[in-house]
């Protein structure tokens with residue numbers, strides 16, 4: 001008589017949004033972890049978030065933090081999932097009690113990109129004629145582009161990356177602004193018509209990196225996630241998130257950043273702008289990368305001294321506090 005011994009694999013459950021970009025990112029994380037932990041079974045749980053459901057309202061008007069993360073967080077808190085993969089830029093700077101940012105993966109290019117349709121192949125942001133219509137749903141992109149290109153028109157655009165490109169190609173816009181990172185991950189690098197320089201548009205906090213959220217102090221999961229942690233990306237985004245945390249007031253605001261690490265030295269550039277792009281404040285701090293969190297706070301303090309508080313207060317009045 002023969003008997004078979006069933007070795008039961010430990011199962012770890014990953015929460016994700018259902019958008020194509022979210023799935024590409026989640027399956028990348030899953031594949032990487034499977035290489036390191038062949039004895040663990042990783043399962044993917046696809047969930048819809050508020051942000052995926054409300055598609056007809058400008059993002060800035062919905063305002064609420066955690067639009068793309070809340071349902072995934074509930075899943076971890078009630079133990080139906082063990083961790084969630086997010087675009088770090090969609091993850092609020094303050095997480096719910098009981099959860100933590102367990103891992104920041106290696107960041108790709110965090111810049112913004114211009115995509116154009118067939119009839120504008122010969123244009124760039126700098127050469128678009130007066131009145132050309134540029135689509136973006138981000139107040140940060142809107143304010144900075146208005147500042148540099150006041151003759152262009154800006155129109156809100158919602159939906160996932162594919163939906164936005166379809167609207168562009170249908171002629172609703174002359175160009176749209178998207179993250180380089182998203183287009184690259186979706187194998188759509190051919191749609192990157194122009195990479196926008198940090199002089200024109202500072203990127204969003206956390207852009208280009210994945211943030212993996214898990215239960216606070218879940219050592220078993222943290223040990224697994226640690227293999228994907230990228231130290232410089234983690235330090236840079238820690239400073240960026242600390243900067244945003246110090247400045248934001250519960251709604252989407254035109255705040256941009258750029259960070260670089262050279263040996264142990266971390267440089268953080270930060271920007272706050274008014275919605276019309278007329279006021280645009282910038283400053284820079286430099287320090288040790290070990291002091292990332294404090295550097296973010298210092299930068300926020302510098303911008304407040306320059307008058308960022310007044311700009312933000314006015315925006316909260318105009319857009320509402322979410």
Ligand SMILES: NCc1[nH]cc(CCC(=O)O)c1CC(=O)O
Pocket residue numbers: 087088089090161177178179180181182206207208209210
């Ligand atoms: N707001 C949605 C979102 N969240 C993350 C990305 C791109 C990938 C990234 O920044 O890591 C995008 C699309 C975009 O801004 O074009």
